[in-house]
Amino acid sequence: MxxxxxxxxxxxxxxxxxxxxxxxxxxxxxxxxxxxxxxxxxxxxxxxxxxxxxxxxxxxxxxxxxxxxxxxxxxxxxxxxxxxxxxxxxxxxxxAAETPLPMGIIDRVSADFDTRLNNRFIDLRKIDNALIFRFESELLFFIREYMHSEGFIEVHTPKIVAAATEGGADLFPVSYFEKKAYLNQSPQLYKEILMGSGFDKVFEVGPAFRAEKENTIRHLNEFTSIDVEMSFSDDEYVMGILENSIKYSINNVIDNIGDLLNENGYGIKKISVPFPRVTYSELIEYLQKNNFEIKFGDDFSPEASKFISRKYDNFYFITKWPAELRPFYTMPDKNNRDITNSFDLQLGDIEVCSGAQRIHNYELLEENFLKKGLNKNSFDFYIKAFKFGMPPHAGWGLGLERLVMNILKLNNVRESTLFPRDRSRLSP
RNA sequence: GCCUCGGUAGUGUAGCGGCCUAUCAUACGGGCCUGUCGAGCCCGUGACUCGGGUUCAAAUCCCGGCCGAGGCGCCA
Missing domain, CATH: 2.40.50.140 (Nucleic acid-binding proteins)
Structure with missing residues (x-):
């Protein structure tokens, strides 16, 4: 045996x-x-x-x-x-293995990341590299456990779709028999339809595709998104779900494999809630006081994000984003239509999750389609669900690879992706 | 898409107009060695990204292609 x-x-x-x-x-x-x-x-x-x-x-x-x-x-x-x-x-x-190896496992020479990815099957034989994915698996296990304990059901929505989710992002086209289709960039619209179906609390773990020509250490063209949507809920409430699920998950993972992580140089600490919250407007003021050229309505530049991140040593929320920076389905604040009931969860200088209360009112949604210059007709399948009893709802989407990257303090999101898809890499 | 930097043995590097028949490490092959554990010692194999150009002379300078790294825009 x-x-x-x-x-x-x-x-x-x-x-x-x-x-x-x-x-x-x-x-x-x-x-x-x-x-x-x-x-x-x-x-x-x-x-x-x-x-x-x-x-x-x-x-x-x-x-x-x-x-x-x-x-x-x-x-x-x-x-x-x-x-x-x-x-x-x-x-x-x-x-028997052939010689020489494409790259060493325990050799006293390093290999470029490109060489490592080209020989990923060997790269993953290194304990510390493989451990990243063990960690990811454990993390996801406990997030799922938390979601189930809170009454969420796990769902699976289509990845081949007919229309864009949010209009802005570039989509990968695919040929679907005699029709044109796309790879979905987010399960957003389907999660919301399920709210209209009375599913009440759903979550999904699945791939999301973005055809954006980025070339950075934090972008992938295919990544794993953990998505949550909850009826009769608002942004505040789902922020609680988010921070509690992360706390539950990380703390349990540490109980399980904390020693192993430490031995391999991934020193991580248990976390507590609530995470600090700061509004977008407060940060704009803070940046302006510190000589950043930024005004209400601008997104934070990487440099600004780095500056902000120095105030926090762990997760923190940035809330109440301007409507112009948020997708059409984001609920405006009832006292100030320029800002929204939205939030980003940051870890270090990187956004790992973004969420909001969504618009449930048909007319308001229609109005926002116009504002964002979207073609309402291509969203018929979605918007129809808002006419016949759509409950108020809120949710978020969490980038799994980014989360792992940041918790383990990896210096590239490709490190926490088994076989990354980026601007130029399509193999292995 | 734009900007910056880079591409030298299997891997990681040094060299940046003639001292290059190209450095070093590691890996690989062979030999010695019965307790190694970054094993040691000896011998050996192995490389200038491609195409043009400049020059008496190009790994080295110039132009273009291909490939890569990072930054920006944008985003999870």
Whole structure:
């Protein structure tokens, strides 16, 4: 029976063992051979002596990153640094790796990020890189758990659509039999239709596509969006859902794999709520006082965002954005039509989530279509749902890769994407 | 899309008009070594992004293409 390497220290000294993995290194001293074996859970030294195996020559010539099976006994009195090793009785080469490797796994030379991505299957053999995705998985698990505990149901909306969600962003066209279609940039419109269907609380985890020609460390053309929509709710309430889900998730992940993250250089701390809130207008004033050339209605430049982020050492909300900076479906403030019941969640200088109370009134929505210069007719499938009993509602969309990137303090969103799609990368 | 910078062995780099038959590390191949663990020692293989041009002479300068990194605009 297979044993995972992380479980080896639970096994008694001298017991028979059967392990599988990759040969990370081999150190040869004539009639003595040390293999460093790695599996998904850890590493172990395998000591191979000529007199103990019947294919010593084959094992001696084994290449790095070959996949092998080792049967042998656990030696807990090993003089190796790990203090534990496997004395091999049988080493079977399941699949030999070619040499040289496209890039090293444990070599004392770095590789460019481009080289790493071109050889992502190897890059992900590095524990610290793979751990990013373990972290992402855990994070998402607990966000889902939180959502379920709050009565949300997980839904799946189409990614091939006939019209733009928000009008502004560029879409990837696809050919849909005899029609023209697009890859959806957001599940927004479908989430809202589901509010009209009485689903009350929904969330979705799925891909979103943006055909924007960005070339930055925080943009992807395909990313994973965690979307939430909730009926009879407003911006304030869903901000609470957001901060609580993040708190719940991060704190649970730390309980689970906090040590592992620390060992690999991802020092993260538990967080508490509520997150600080600051209005857009307050920040505009703050920036103006600090000699930034910015006025109400402007978005924050990256430089301004960096400046603002110095005031906060963790998550914070920027609320009450001007209507002109927000999509057509965003609810205006009832006392001031120039601002909206909207928010962004920031971590550091990067926006990880954006949300709002939505317009539920048909006439107001129609008016906003005109204001934003959108063609109402192409949104018929959506706007129809507002005529026959649409409840007030609010929600948000959270960029998963950006969230992971920022929590783990990675310096590029592509680091938290298995196979990133950016301005120029379409493979692997 | 605009701007800046860059492309030298499998990988990461040095060299930036003639000392280049191109540096160093790492990897790779071979040899020595029975407890290594960044193993060590010896030997070896291996590269100037492509196309034009300038020059007696180009990895090095100029123009263009291709590829990449980052910044901006925009956004999650």
């Amino acid at each position: 297979r044993t995972y390497l992380k479980d080896l220290n639970k096994i008694e000294d001298g017991k028979d063992i059967d392990v599988y993995g990759w040969v990370q290194e081999s150190r040869k001293i004539k009639k003595l051979l040390f293999l460093i074996l790695r599996d998904n859970t850890g590493i172990i030294q395998v000591t191979v002596k000529e007199e103990n195996v019947n294919n010593y020559d084959e094992v001696y010539g084994i290449t790095r990153e070959s996949v092998i099976n080792v049967k042998g006994t656990v030696n807990k009195k090993s003089v190796s640094k790990q203090g534990i090793e496997i004395l091999a009785r049988e080493v079977q080469v399941l699949n």
